[in-house]
Amino acid sequence: MASFTAEVFQNEFLAEGATDVHAIVRVTASGAGAASAGSLEAAEVIMIDTSGSMAGASFAAAQEAAKVALDVIVDGTWFAIVGGSHVANRVFPYPNAPSAMVRMEPAARAEAKRAIGMMRAGGGTAMSTWLQLAGQLFTTVPHGARRHAILLTDGKNESEPKSQLTATLERLQGQFRCDARGVGSRYVVAEVREIASALMGSDELIRDPSQIAASFRQMLGESMARGVAEAQLRVWAPQGSQLLFVKQVSPKLDDLTPRKTVVNPLTSGFPTGSWGDESREYHVAVRVGSKPVGAEQLAARVQIVTGDQVQASGLVKAMWSSDSNLTARINPEVAHYTGQAELAEAIQDGLAAKAAGDEATATVKLGRAVQLAKETGNDEATSRLRRVVEIENEEQGTVRLKRNTDKLDEMALDTASTKTTRVRK
Amino acid sequence: MVSEPTTGDAQRPAGQVPAEGLPESGLPVPEHVKITDPDEPGAPAETRTSPEAGPVDEPESPAAPAVEPASEATRAVEPESTGESESEPDVACPSCGAQVAAGSKFCEVCGSPMTGAAPEPEPVVAAAAAPPARPCARCGGRVAADGYCEECGAPAMSERDHFEVSPSATVGGVCDRGITHARNEDAMALDIVGGVTMIVVCDGVSTAPLSDQASLAACAAALATLAEGAPGGPREVTEPPGGARTSAWGVLHDDAAARANEAVLAVPVEQPSDAPSCTYVAAVVHDQRVVVASVGDSRAYWLPDEGRGVRLTIDDSWAQEMLELGVPASRVESSPHAHAITRWLGPDAPELKPRTDTLMATTPGWLLLCSDGLWNYCAEADDLGELVRSTVAAAGEGAIATDVAGALVSWANDQGGRDNITAVLARLPG
Ligand SMILES: [Zn+2]
Ligand SMILES: [Zn+2]
Numbered sequence: 018m019a020s021f022t023a024e025v026f027q028n029e030f031l032a033e034g035a036t037d038v039h040a041i042v043r044v045t046a047s048g049a050g051a052a053s054a055g056s057l058e059a060a061e062v063i064m065i066d067t068s069g070s071m072a073g074a075s076f077a078a079a080q081e082a083a084k085v086a087l088d089v090i091v092d093g094t095w096f097a098i099v100g101g102s103h104v105a106n107r108v109f110p111y112p113n114a115p116s117a118m119v120r121m122e123p124a125a126r127a128e129a130k131r132a133i134g135m136m137r138a139g140g141g142t143a144m145s146t147w148l149q150l151a152g153q154l155f156t157t158v159p160h161g162a163r164r165h166a167i168l169l170t171d172g173k174n175e176s177e178p179k180s181q182l183t184a185t186l187e188r189l190q191g192q193f194r195c196d197a198r199g200v201g202s203r204y205v206v207a208e209v210r211e212i213a214s215a216l217m218g219s220d221e222l223i224r225d226p227s228q229i230a231a232s233f234r235q236m237l238g239e240s241m242a243r244g245v246a247e248a249q250l251r252v253w254a255p256q257g258s259q260l261l262f263v264k265q266v267s268p269k270l271d272d273l274t275p276r277k278t279v280v281n282p283l284t285s286g287f288p289t290g291s292w293g294d295e296s297r298e299y300h301v302a303v304r305v306g307s308k309p310v311g312a313e314q315l316a317a318r319v320q321i322v323t324g325d326q327v328q329a330s331g332l333v334k335a336m337w338s339s340d341s342n343l344t345a346r347i348n349p350e351v352a353h354y355t356g357q358a359e360l361a362e363a364i365q366d367g368l369a370a371k372a373a374g375d376e377a378t379a380t381v382k383l384g385r386a387v388q389l390a391k392e393t394g395n396d397e398a399t400s401r402l403r404r405v406v407e408i409e410n411e412e413q414g415t416v417r418l419k420r421n422t423d424k425l426d427e428m429a430l431d432t433a434s435t436k437t438t439r440v441r442k
Numbered sequence: 443m444v445s446e447p448t449t450g451d452a453q454r455p456a457g458q459v460p461a462e463g464l465p466e467s468g469l470p471v472p473e474h475v476k477i478t479d480p481d482e483p484g485a486p487a488e489t490r491t492s493p494e495a496g497p498v499d500e501p502e503s504p505a506a507p508a509v510e511p512a513s514e515a516t517r518a519v520e521p522e523s524t525g526e527s528e529s530e531p532d533v534a535c536p537s538c539g540a541q542v543a544a545g546s547k548f549c550e551v552c553g554s555p556m557t558g559a560a561p562e563p564e565p566v567v568a569a570a571a572a573p574p575a576r577p578c579a580r581c582g583g584r585v586a587a588d589g590y591c592e593e594c595g596a597p598a599m600s601e602r603d604h605f606e607v608s609p610s611a612t613v614g615g616v617c618d619r620g621i622t623h624a625r626n627e628d629a630m631a632l633d634i635v636g637g638v639t640m641i642v643v644c645d646g647v648s649t650a651p652l653s654d655q656a657s658l659a660a661c662a663a664a665l666a667t668l669a670e671g672a673p674g675g676p677r678e679v680t681e682p683p684g685g686a687r688t689s690a691w692g693v694l695h696d697d698a699a700a701r702a703n704e705a706v707l708a709v710p711v712e713q714p715s716d717a718p719s720c721t722y723v724a725a726v727v728h729d730q731r732v733v734v735a736s737v738g739d740s741r742a743y744w745l746p747d748e749g750r751g752v753r754l755t756i757d758d759s760w761a762q763e764m765l766e767l768g769v770p771a772s773r774v775e776s777s778p779h780a781h782a783i784t785r786w787l788g789p790d791a792p793e794l795k796p797r798t799d800t801l802m803a804t805t806p807g808w809l810l811l812c813s814d815g816l817w818n819y820c821a822e823a824d825d826l827g828e829l830v831r832s833t834v835a836a837a838g839e840g841a842i843a844t845d846v847a848g849a850l851v852s853w854a855n856d857q858g859g860r861d862n863i864t865a866v867l868a869r870l871p872g
Contacts, residue, residue: 255595256581283593305595309858311622315595318588332588 019049019245019292021321023331026350030336030343036304038316040333041266041350043298046245050294053244058162060095060118061086061237062151062193065108065136066170067100072138075171075200078226084130086167086233087121091241094121095158098129101147101168102140103176107154108132117157141176144168144212145185152189163246163291164193166216167236169229171200174208182208186215190276191247191288194218196236199432200226202424206431214271217290222432224425245292245323252301253284253318259304260317263287266354267298270361270435289321300354301333310339350440353393357437360389360398364434368405368427371418380406380418388414395438401430475760475782476647476719579604579618580852602626602654606844609634614844615641615866618851620815621859627654627720628813628862631661636673639727640665641866644702644720645740645813647786653718656706660720660787663705667698668726679728688733688800691726695735698724699796703787719788722796723755723811727868730803735796738783739814740864742799743823745830746807746872751823754799758785806872808834815863816854829853830867843867 027040063086065079083098090096095118098108106112109132110119119125147168155164174182195216197209200223213220223232250273254260263285265271273287280286289297303316317333338344367382383406390398391411402408404426406416575585575598583593590597603619603626613634619626627646632639642664646653670677671694679694681687702722711717721738732754734742739757756762760782764774774780785792803809808830820826833849834841850865 253592255591256583256593258595309621309855309860311859313597315588315590315597318586318590330588332590 019046019053019323019328021046021248021328023319023321023329025319025331025333026348027333028343028346028348028351029334030338030340030346031307032341032344033310033337033339034307035337035344036307037261038303038305038333038335039348039351039355040301040317040319040331041298041348041354042301042319042331042333043267043296044250044321044329044331045296046248046292047294049244049292051242051244054163054242054293055244057244057246058095058159059241060155060158060162060164060193061090061240062097062099062118062154062164062166063233064099064101064105064147064151064166064168065133066102066142066172067106067136067138067140068102068142068172069139070142070172070203075226076136076138078229079169079200080133080136082169082229082233083133085230086237087126087129087133089234089237089241090121090126092121092123094241095119095162096121096125096129097151097154098133099147099150099154100136101142101144101170103143103146104140105146105150107150108136117154142170142172142174143176143181144170144174144208145177145182148182148185148189148195148212148216151195152192155193161246163240163243165240165243165291166193166195166218167233168195168197168212169200169233170198170204170209172203173205182211186212190215194240194290196220196240198223198229198232198236199428200229202428206428210432210435215276217271217288219269220432222425222429224429239293240291243291243293247323248289248292248328249322250287250289250299251280251284251318251320251322251327252287253320254303255305255315256283257306258316260285261302261304262300263302264300264358265289265297266300266357267296267437267439270358270437273299286322298350298354300351300358303333305335308335308337310337312337353440354437356389356393357395360386360393360395361434361437363389364398364402364430368431371427376418380416383418384414384416386414387411387416393438394441397433397436397438398430401426401433405430475779475784476786576601580855602658606848607632608842608844609639611842612869613639613641613867614842614847615643615811615864616844616847616851617864618815618855618862620861620863621855623860623862625654626862627657628815628864629654629657629661629720630811630864630866631665632866633665633669635669635675638672639868640668640672640725641809641811641868642668642698642702642722642724643740643811643813643864643866644722644787645738645815645862645864646718646720647738647783647788650711650716650718652709652711652716653720656709656718656788657720659705659709660702660722664698664702664722664724667701668694668724670694671726683729683731687728687731691728691731691733692735692798695724695726695733695798696795699735699737699787699794703791703794706787707789714789717789719786719791721783721813722787724796725754725809725811725868727803727809727870730870730872732801732803732809732870733798734800735798737791737794737796738786741812741814741817743810743812743826744801744803744807745810745823745827746803746805747831748805751827752801753823754801756797757783758797759783803870804872807870809868809870811864811866812850813862813864815859815861816850816865818861819854819857843869 022045024043025040063083065083097118100106100108109129151166196218197213197220199209209220223229262274276287278286301317305316313336316335319331321328363382363386367379371379387402387408405422409415578585578591578596579599580596581594583591585598586592606616608614615630615632617628617630630643632641642661644657644660646657671679679690681690721740723736723740723742725734725742734754736755739759742754744752744754760779761774820829834846837845847865847867851863854863
């Protein structure tokens with residue numbers, strides 16, 4: 018049986034007149050792994066881009082990867098294959114089949130592979146239609162099942178306005194988890210990121226079509242090791258306070274604030290999707306009314322909830338003090354993740370400026386990113402940055418933009434910008 | 443305990459007062475004072491006269507007003523006595539299991555109230571089955587199992603840290619730890635006996651570990667003594683309205699202060715230097731007649747709806763003595779000795795007989811008894827009158843005296859809550 022713990026990292030001491038309380042809350046699930054997942058009803062939908070741009074090596078590799086994925090999905094799991102272009106098609110179960118999803122078993126696996134082999138590339142790209150179809154398919158499986166989808170694309174979402182995708186994602190939030198993958202250098206990192214973020218999944222760049230199968234195998238393996246179908250993060254803040262933001266900061270950055278739902282007037286809920294044995298960290302910021310020196314109050318209760326059961330609870334406190342030795346300290350976890358969030362923003366802004374031809378801004382932003390990566394010990398970010406800029410001085414953040422960089426290197430840097438490192442102990 | 447921005451708590455000083463006054467103030471220092479502001483470097487230490495009290499061998503039960511809680515297993519061991527039975531066996535604290543002297547109202551280890559020994563009964567609050575947890579002392583919200591209010595986030599306070607007593611809709615008080623202090627060393631006891639309202643407020647002037655017990659014991663002992671003068675009591679005041687009636691209550695006041703002093707002395711301490719002490723103010727309202735008595739700097743005020751407010755007590759304080767000598771108030775209040783008191787209840791008390799005053803409340807108004815935790819933020823009678831009137835207006839229809847007292851306590855906490863705060867109000871019809 019899965020269990021959760023919550024740990025709070027903060028400096029609860031506030032100077033006189035101070036109002037903002039910051040804390041990092043680490044939520045850890047255990048007993049939620051493969052063993053627990055085995056007894057859970059599960060459903061998988063695989064969405065493959067079938068637009069005209071896919072034709073060729075990418076499409077063949079994607080078909081192959083989808084077949085490999087079928088081998089990984091364990092018998093008994095509900096599944097479906099969707100082919101997506103400017104419209105979405107249910108590839109398997111066949112469009113004329115009576116049920117929208119079927120349970121995996123050897124005959125279904127063989128027939129599904131045959132169906133995948135008959136897919137043809139052609140048409141435009143409107144990803145909202147793919148996701149909407151996946152959402153419909155998931156409504157046909159038993160309540161409480163873990164719902165997971167994979168989306169693979171190689172191109173831009175060019176057949177519909179941007180707002181269409183955003184609106185669809187908003188509607189589908191909390192209904193299923195979707196891991197999104199872009200293959201090659203022609204897709205848009207921000208689009209894939211938006212899908213993964215809204216549907217609580219991961220996003221990755223696949224440099225070469227030959228790596229698609231391995232990526233699929235990994236995503237499905239992780240999915241089947243998630244024994245908790247859905248957990249909600251709840252944040253209570255006192256009467257008269259303001260919840261400034263709630264961000265996931267580890268393992269990757271994801272601002273949950275826009276996904277807030279109202280549990281009761283003082284409590285906000287945020288969907289977190291499915292859980293395996295893992296830790297996630299959240300940065301919670303609350304603005305409370307200032308109190309006299311010596312006063313103590315609870316600034317937030319952070320809870321992880323499954324069903325209606327509170328699994329773990331962390332307390333974020335505020336204590337006003339006149340001792341500047343206490344109040345001036347910045348909690349190392351809060352400082353670390355504040356820096357990592359700034360790092361992600363600097364990378365994304367720098368690359369956007371570079372793409373827009375604003376080299377001056379790009380140089381400043383990416384220089385700042387180099388500096389922050391150094392300060393927060395994010396060596397992976399540093400090595401990705403090195404492929405895009407020449408570093409002159411790491412501490413001061415002075416860089417020159419590289420000429421003739423590989424587009425894939427920029428996309429890899431952009432994609433990985435939200436990945437954070439843990440605090441070094 | 444004059445208004446002073448850096449007011450600290452009452453603290454037991456040690457050592458001798460220098461024979462001469464302190465040079466930086468240039469003002470004479472009385473030889474026998476208790477300094478109540480420990481933060482002032484120039485604060486003179488108190489002269490410790492030899493404690494007259496020999497060893498007090500039998501702890502006097504402070505549980506004078508009968509408390510009738512719901513039946514509890516531990517109640518059987520609570521002595522009903524007023525001190526006859528000596529060396530009661532220790533009792534286990536229901537909260538932490540520590541061994542606590544029988545008759546103690548609060549655990550010395552964790553501060554939890556000992557079952558069956560809550561400070562006061564609460565007649566107005568429905569005596570129905572006890573709720574699972576006390577509501578939040580700050581906002582009345584539900585306190586969660588994690589120890590914090592579900593509405594305002596304030597930490598739960600123990601019964602000793604915050605308690606309210608409501609003998610009637612028109613008489614009620616709130617005693618609160620405040621914000622800065624770790625413990626509540628203020629105490630109060632109030633009741634209406636045979637139509638006579640009686641109120642006692644004590645402020646522990648010591649950081650000795652047990653001064654919270656001492657102030658509570660003093661209040662309870664004094665109230666029990668005053669109650670003897672109520673109709674039907676063993677010392678019923680039968681004198682007709684007039685000077686004789688005032689005198690009769692004056693005698694009871696003297697005895698009540700003496701009993702309160704005994705209760706303070708009876709608090710068991712490990713060494714004499716730990717001995718706690720406290721201030722004392724008491725009031726009796728018999729028909730229109732208000733008779734007050736005080737030792738130290740806790741105060742009583744008469745705040746009529748129309749006309750000027752009156753302070754009914756004179757502080758036994760260094761500041762008061764300086765004012766009487768004609769030293770300007772501004773100079774007195776800025777002095778490091780502003781928080782020194784010259785009389786108190788306790789082992790080395792210089793003189794126990796309280797100062798008394800009387801008043802005929804012929805028009806409607808409020809009688810207020812309070813500790814310096816309130817009046818430090820609002821000392822003038824007229825200012826307090828205005829504060830009470832606006833607080834009453836804000837509390838709205840249906841508010842009882844305890845609600846208004848609670849709002850005064852909240853107000854003092856909003857001002858910084860730098861000391862324990864007690865406010866007791868009695869609405870007099872005139
Ligand atoms: Zn205890
Ligand atoms: Zn509250």
